[in-house]
Each structure stands twice: as C-alpha cells, then as structure tokens.
C-alpha cells in the first residue's frame with residue numbers, strides 16, 4: 001500500500017479503555033493516524049463487548065483540541081512553548097540545587113488517579129521515589145481508598161491484599177457506599193458491573209445496597225438501606241454483634257487461619273442494633289434481618305467503597321467489611337470475597353510469618369499526621385508547603401494529579417502552589433487548575449499513542465486475565481511517550497540528567513533479576529541475571545519490563561503470549577489463596593489489630609453523640625464524568641451531568657429552597673453558591689454535590705469545561721477532617737449549612 005493510501009485508509013485496533021477501573025476492551029476505528037470511533041470488543045476475554053458512554057467517546061477524549069501538544073516552560077512569569085530538552089534542562093537545573101541544599105523531603109511528590117490507568121504511572125513513580133528518598137509523598141489514595149490499604153495491612157500484613165467480591169458466583173452481595181452503575185466499580189474490576197448485578201438477581205441471589213442516596217444501583221437492589229452518612233461502621237459492628245449473639249458466625253476452614261476471633265466478639269459487644277439504630281437511622285429490627293440474611297446465604301460478600309472510605313470512621317468501616325467476610329466464612333471462598341492473582345504479581349512465596357505492616361513510622365511536619373503506606377495525607381499538602389520552617393516542601397512534582405480540585409481547601413493549595421513553591425513540574429496533558437502553577441509542564445501523548453497494560457487493576461479483578469494493547473497509532477512528531485517523560489524526569493531530579501532513558505529500565509531490570517535469581521520460590525531461581533536480561537523481548541523499556549514481570553509471575557506467561565492473543569488471555573475464575581497471601585508476623589489473619597482496637601473507643605463515643613439536627617453533605621459520580629478531567633469533552637458534559645446541589649423535598653420546603661433556584665452552602669472551609677435540584681433521590685437530612693468541578697480559574701486551558709465551570713465542593717473543607725488511622729479526608733458526611741439565595 002502506498003504511503004498516501006495508508007494516510008487515509010480505515011482500519012481498527014484493539015485498546016483497553018483507560019477511563020475507569022472496569023478496563024473494557026475497545027475496538028477503535030482509525031482513519032490514517034486519527035482515532036475516529038470506538039465500540040466494545042466482543043471477543044475481549046474479560047469485557048465481552050461491554051462499553052459505557054465514556055469508552056464510546058474515546059475518539060473525542062483522544063483528540064480533544066485542548067490537550068497540550070508539547071512541553072511548556074515558565075519564562076518571565078508565563079508558560080510558553082519550549083523544546084523537550086529545554087524543559088528537562090530546566091528541571092535538572094532547578095531541582096538539583098534545591099535537593100542538595102534542603103534535602104530530599106523538600107521535594108513533594110503528588111501522584112493522581114490516572115497513574116493507575118497508564119503503564120508509565122505503574123512502572124516509574126516507584127523508581128522516582130526510591131531514588132529521591134523523599135517522605136513528602138501525597139497521592140489520591142488519601143482522598144480515596146487508603147482506609148482499605150490500612151485495614152488490609154493490619155489484617156493480612158499486606159496493604160495490597162484486597163479481597164474482591166466474587167460477583168459472578170456470589171449468592172448475596174451487601175454493598176456499602178458504592179454506586180457501580182455510575183462508577184462502573186472500584187477496587188473490584190468488573191466490566192459490566194451492572195450486568196453482573198442483574199445476573200446475581202436473576203439467579204435468585206440478593207443485592208442489598210446501603211447508601212444515603214437512592215442511586216441507580218440502589219434501584220436494582222432487593223433492599224435499599226438509606227443510612228445516615230458516616231455511620232456505616234456502627235451498622236457493620238451491629239451486624240457482627242448480631243451474628244455473634246445469635247450464634248450465626250461460621251468461619252469454617254478460616255478458623256485455623258485467623259487469630260483474635262474471641263477478642264472481636266468482645267470488641268463489638270456494645271454495638272447492639274438498638275444502640276446504633278438512632279445514629280444510623282436504621283431500625284434495629286432491620287439490622288437483625290440484614291445480619292440473618294448475610295448469614296443464611298450459601299455464599300455472600302460484603303463490599304464497601306468510596307462512601308465507606310472517605311468518612312470519619314473509614315478504616316474501621318473497611319476493617320469491619322472483612323471481619324464480616326471472615327466470621328461468615330466467606331473470605332477466600334468461591335462466591336465470597338477472594339484475593340485475585342494477577343499475571344504480573346510476583347510468583348507467590350511459601351506461606352508463613354511475614355514482616356507485618358507498620359503504621360506511623362514517621363509523622364508529617366506541621367499536622368503531625370502519621371504516615372500510612374509511606375504516604376502523608378493529601379489534605380495536608382498545602383500546610384506542608386505554606387508553613388515556614390525547616391523541612392518545608394519547596395518543590396513539587398505532580399504527576400497526573402489535580403489536587404486543587406480533588407483535595408480539601410483548593411484555594412489554600414492554589415495560593416500555596418503559586419506563592420510558596422520554588423519550583424513545580426507537572427506531568428499532565430492539560431493546563432488545568434493545578435498544572436497552571438507549574439514551571440514546567442510535560443504533556444503525555446493521548447492514549448491512542450500509548451501502550452496499555454493494567455498493572456494495578458488486574459490485581460483487583462473479579463477474574464484473572466491479562467491483556468496488552470500496543471500503541472494504536474504511532475507517536476506523533478514532537479511527542480514523547482509518557483514512559484520516556486517519566487524516565488527523563490527521574491534522571492533529571494536524581495543527578496543523572498542527560499543519560500539515556502533506557503538506563504532507568506536497565507537499572508530496574510538488573511535489580512529485579514538479581515533479587516529473583518536468589519529467591520528459592522522464583523521461577524527464575526538460580527539463573528544468570530545477564531542472560532535472563534538479554535532474553536527479554538519487547539520494543540523498549542516498558543515492554544521489556546512487562547515481559548520480565550510476566551516471567552517472574554505465577555502463570556508461565558511471556559510478552560509474546562499477550563501479543564499473540566490481542567483479545568486477552570483468560571486465566572480463570574478467582575481461587576482461594578490463603579494462607580499464602582498472609583504476611584503478618586503471626587502468619588495468621590490478625591482479626592483485632594492494635595491500632596484498630598485503639599480506635600474503637602472513638603466509635604463507641606459516636607453511640608452517645610446525638611446526631612446533629614442539621615444537614616450533612618455527600619458526593620456523587622455521574623456515568624459521563626471522571627473526577628476532574630472529563631468535563632472538557634462536549635459529549636460527556638451537560639444533560640444530567642451537572643454540578644447541582646441535590647436536596648430532599650422536605651428539606652427544600654423547610655429551608656425555602658426551590659428546584660432550579662440558588663443556594664448558598666457553607667462549612668468550615670468556605671462557602672459556595674450552587675443551583676438547587678430538589679429530588680427525593682437523596683434522603684432527608686442529606687444534600688449531595690459532585691466533585692471535580694470548579695473550572696473557573698484564570699490561566700487554565702480547558703475551554704469546554706470553563707463554559708460550565710460548576711463549583712469545587714472541596715472548598716467547603718479546610719483539610720482538618722481526617723480518618724485518623726489512614727489520613728484519609730472526610731469527604732462524605734460532614735455538616736453543612738444551606739440557605740436560599742433570593
């Protein structure tokens with residue numbers, strides 16, 4: 001075919017969707033080098049053709065004219081186009097002296113959500129952090145799932161050992177604070193989550209949804225429990241209390257794998273249904289029925305997400321979720337909650353005691369917040385920058401992160417970034433509320449030009465499988481692959497500026513092989529690292545590293561296998577994995593870990609506190625949104641995807657609010673003016689405002705989003721409300737004051 005024909009010919013390419021955790025396989029239509037359409041890949045081994053409106057808009061997301069096409073560098077105060085060399089030269093020139101003078105902790109690193117959706121985000125930040133050795137690490141986890149990591153760390157000895165509900169086989173799903181019909185699921189990677197819930201009901205199973213809003217998921221349920229926000233830990237403790245009292249616990253074979261059962265029984269004694277009913281606003285009788293239903297089901301899974309995590313008792317709630325899975329015998333059994341085993345997980349070591357999980361090994365400088373999983377609370381980023389003193393964060397590396405909108409008190413962070421930083425670099429495709437403060441912006445290419453593998457989500461998938469998508473179209477002139485951006489950034493900040501970026505991958509490969517050949521359980525045990533490195537296939541560092549991880553993994557797979565099977569390799573349903581997953585010091589699941597026991601008095605006090613009479617706020621997601629960055633896509637913005645304050649009719653009448661009218665909403669962090677939407681989809685006493693809006697800052701370059709900016713809900717917070725064990729911001733269930741605007 002001649003070059004001219006190639007430029008206009010239409011073809012298709014497969015690509016796993018990076019826009020949410022469901023990881024659907026897409027078939028892209030490509031004209032020349034431009035993606036013009038996307039549909040579900042029916043032959044995908046995992047998603048079987050499922051797709052949602054976001055995946056269907058892949059072409060529009062990919063070719064958004066507001067995406068940056070090359071690096072920007074601040075010159076005389078304004079961001080201007082520059083070459084890649086100028087950009088990295090400046091990073092090296094500014095960062096190295098800062099690190100040498102003030103030490104590694106003076107460099108803050110902020111990692112945002114899309115890092116779990118890119119190969120670069122999985123492969124390079126760990127290298128950056130190990131070379132920088134900074135303790136100033138802040139990620140989206142502390143506005144999201146850190147309570148789950150802490151709970152798993154304490155229970156199982158491994159913060160990444162997260163059981164997922166066996167959606168395809170369970171008889172009973174108790175789902176709290178999650179709305180997979182709009183989010184498509186989280187920490188439970190399941191393309192067509194909605195279809196799986198419908199199939200559960202069709203096969204006679206039961207779905208119970210606990211949510212203060214009557215969500216699209218709640219509408220599917222056998223039972224919807226409109227709980228008062230922030231009280232799920234009380235409800236779950238009461239469920240455990242009933243199971244113990246009515247002798248409905250049945251850990252079965254788990255009994256040998258667990259210690260502390262009797263202690264948990266004692267710990268939940270005070271949380272009777274009658275004691276928690278008023279706080280949760282769930283009748284005691286209903287709580288007993290929920291407990292009995294859970295116990296009676298042949299198999300069952302309890303699953304909680306964002307609404308059970310970004311709350312006052314986030315870690316306790318996440319701990320109780322797995323306590324219930326354990327005492328009903330549902331952990332680690334088909335139909336219950338199982339630990340996935342991904343193709344790139346290190347090949348399992350033999351079972352036995354591990355190192356355990358330590359919390360609070362250091363504390364944040366200003367607020368004294370304990371670290372969790374090596375991270376400090378994202379809510380504390382602004383104070384770490386703007387509070388003078390030794391150890392202050394003076395430079396920031398933000399990768400795929402928009403904390404000005406996603407973390408509490410965006411205005412303070414906005415000021416901190418513009419007035420108190422000596423230097424900032426953003427790796428981001430957009431000039432948005434956060435990246436506009438950077439001195440250097442390094443834009444990755446659009447997804448069609450990037451390879452894709454789900455290192456993160458395969459570890460939380462309801463079925464073991466592996467799919468690799470090479471770039472669908474070649475890298476445009478002037479673009480740099482995101483992996484190369486990360487590698488060059490690592491070299492620039494770690495004193496190796498100018499070295500070949502493949503040096504970073506070679507270093508990782510050499511380290512991994514040296515370690516593996518010495519480990520008796522490794523499939524590469526006893527090999528020669530140099531020969532093994534030379535045998536890796538793949539075009540470039542990321543592919544070679546993927547090949548290596550597959551070879552070190554549990555399935556006897558290599559990169560060639562994934563290339564030969566473009567619709568994916570199915571690795572079967574989840575299987576029991578205990579006791580091998582346990583890495584606690586005892587080698588058992590430790591059911592009542594010390595830090596949890598120490599936090600329980602705080603929960604007990606909540607029994608006596610009378611629920612406040614005023615309103616509390618919760619968030620919500622829309623199927624056509626994704627946190628802060630998809631509002632710039634015309635077909636995904638507008639319609640019912642709007643930044644409105646949902647208010648129950650009774651509250652609206654009491655407060656004089658009208659549908660379509662305005663309201664002023666305030667809390668400790670500030671106040672906002674919002675349009676009101678009166679709807680009984682929220683329960684009385686609760687208002688709902690979505691996050692990721694507030695696109696009205698000068699200097700951003702997102703024209704579509706700016707036309708309907710909405711308001712930043714996180715401006716209502718001042719950053720002081722945190723779940724103490726995990727440092728996770730309380731984004732749901734905090735008190736607000738709402739008045740009409742006439």
Ligand SMILES: Nc1nc2c(c(=O)[nH]1)N[C@H]1C(S)=C(S)[C@@H](COP(=O)(O)OP(=O)(O)OC[C@H]3O[C@@H](n4cnc5c(=O)[nH]c(N)nc54)[C@H](O)[C@@H]3O)O[C@H]1N2
Nearest residue numbers: 112113114143144400401402403406427619627628629691
């Ligand atoms: N009130 C409230 N606040 C919340 C939440 C809530 O429910 N309520 N949810 C929280 C949750 S769960 C999360 S995960 C956080 C998310 O918080 P963040 O991670 O800070 O925000 P995102 O909007 O996901 O996007 C981060 C950035 O990634 C960029 N980006 C997109 N694609 C790529 C890419 O391929 N490469 C790179 N390098 N960058 C890319 C986008 O342009 C954007 O600037 O928000 C949290 N904030």
Ligand SMILES: Nc1nc2c(c(=O)[nH]1)N[C@H]1C(S)=C(S)[C@@H](COP(=O)(O)OP(=O)(O)OC[C@H]3O[C@@H](n4cnc5c(=O)[nH]c(N)nc54)[C@H](O)[C@@H]3O)O[C@H]1N2
Nearest residue numbers: 177178179183186229230305306307622623625626627732
């Ligand atoms: N369309 C779309 N999909 C997304 C995203 C998106 O922004 N848009 N974001 C992605 C990300 S980063 C994540 S982390 C996932 C999150 O996925 P999910 O966890 O499913 O998140 P949400 O849809 O926010 O659902 C949280 C639910 O918790 C409820 N809730 C609030 N407070 C409480 C409470 O105290 N108790 C209980 N029981 N419920 C409560 C809310 O009403 C809401 O319905 O979604 C991902 N997928």
Ligand code: SF4
Nearest residue numbers: 017020023024052055
């Ligand atoms: S459900 Fe998620 S992964 Fe699937 S098409 Fe939609 S956005 Fe993409």
Ligand SMILES: [Mo]
Nearest residue numbers: 113140144145
């Ligand atoms: Mo998230």
